[in-house]
Amino acid sequence: xxxxxxxxxxxxxxxxxxxxxxxxxxxxxxxxxxxxxxxxxxxxxxxxxxxxxxxxxxxxxxxxxxxxxxxxxxxxxxxxxxxxxxxxxxxxxxxxxxxxxxxxxxxxxxxxxxxxxxxxxxxxxxxxxxxxxxxxxxxxxxxxxxxxxxxxxxxxxxxxxxxxxxxxxxxxxxxxxxxxxxxxxxxxxxxxxxxxxxxxxxxxxxxxxx
Numbered sequence: 001x002x003x004x005x006x007x008x009x010x011x012x013x014x015x016x017x018x019x020x021x022x023x024x025x026x027x028x029x030x031x032x033x034x035x036x037x038x039x040x041x042x043x044x045x046x047x048x049x050x051x052x053x054x055x056x057x058x059x060x061x062x063x064x065x066x067x068x069x070x071x072x073x074x075x076x077x078x079x080x081x082x083x084x085x086x087x088x089x090x091x092x093x094x095x096x097x098x099x100x101x102x103x104x105x106x107x108x109x110x111x112x113x114x115x116x117x118x119x120x121x122x123x124x125x126x127x128x129x130x131x132x133x134x135x136x137x138x139x140x141x142x143x144x145x146x147x148x149x150x151x152x153x154x155x156x157x158x159x160x161x162x163x164x165x166x167x168x169x170x171x172x173x174x175x176x177x178x179x180x181x182x183x184x185x186x187x188x189x190x191x192x193x194x195x196x197x198x199x200x201x202x203x204x205x206x207x208x209x210x
Contacts (some may be wrong), residue, residue: 011059014049019056038166045165045200077164080199081178081189084194086111089119093130096122096142103147106174109187110146118148118154118185119175154179157188161164164191 003011006029014020018098022040022051040057043049087096087108089113095133096108110120122142128143130137157171164176168191176191179185 001114003043004039006036007043010036010043011048011148014057015059016162019052020060021056025057029059034170038169041169042162042166043118074198075161075164076157076176077155077159077191078196080161081157081191082195084109084177084187084190086187087122087144088113088115090141091171092138093127093142093145095138097127097131097138100124100127106192109154109177110189112144115184116187117147118179118187119143119153120148121152121177122146148168149185152177152183153192156181161196165196168193169194 009029010025013025017024022033022036023182026036029036040049040051044051044057045091047060050060052058059152085099085108086107087099087110089110089112091110099108107123108201109118110122111117112119121140122145126145126147130140153167153171153173153176155167155178157178158181167176168174175190177185177187178189179190180188
């Protein structure tokens with residue numbers, strides 16, 4: 001796997017000054033810790049770095065190849081994404097809550113059945129807030145409470161998987177809608193942190209051990 005220049009520099013710093021905190025690494029670059037979050041996440045995920053709470057980052061000395069093969073690094077979002085649960089904007093809060101529990105999903109994508117174009121997203125937090133607001137909120141239409149485009153992070157199916165993973169980490173979101181293109185936003189699926197964790201675990205252990 002090829003690392004960016006900044007990631008190579010992070011590895012060099014950690015080797016030299018380990019254990020070192022994320023704040024200290026950020027100070028070296030004169031950047032905020034949040035700016036480096038995706039780089040540190042990638043280096044930790046592939047096994048180059050390890051981190052311990054309240055102590056900092058360590059260099060593991062691990063060769064990256066066993067943990068991240070060329071095949072893995074060449075994957076796109078389409079290779080990993082799952083199905084998206086879609087609802088219409090006039091569906092009620094109560095209907096949405098039922099779907100969340102039925103499919104054990106963290107969010108629902110709001111679209112019109114005829115074109116499946118992403119109009120908005122409703123999360124568990126949105127539904128909880130609506131259900132606790134009092135009155136007959138269970139019958140409120142999702143169009144009223146949903147987060148609307150263009151205030152939604154999305155990814156395309158042909159996006160390199162590592163780039164989509166960086167978006168998840170940088171913006172601290174649990175999933176990304178996968179769309180056909182960035183003009184019409186037709187929903188193709190969903191990429192979540194769960195999908196990434198499952199892929200990572202499968203790359204480390206045999207199917208019999210799962």
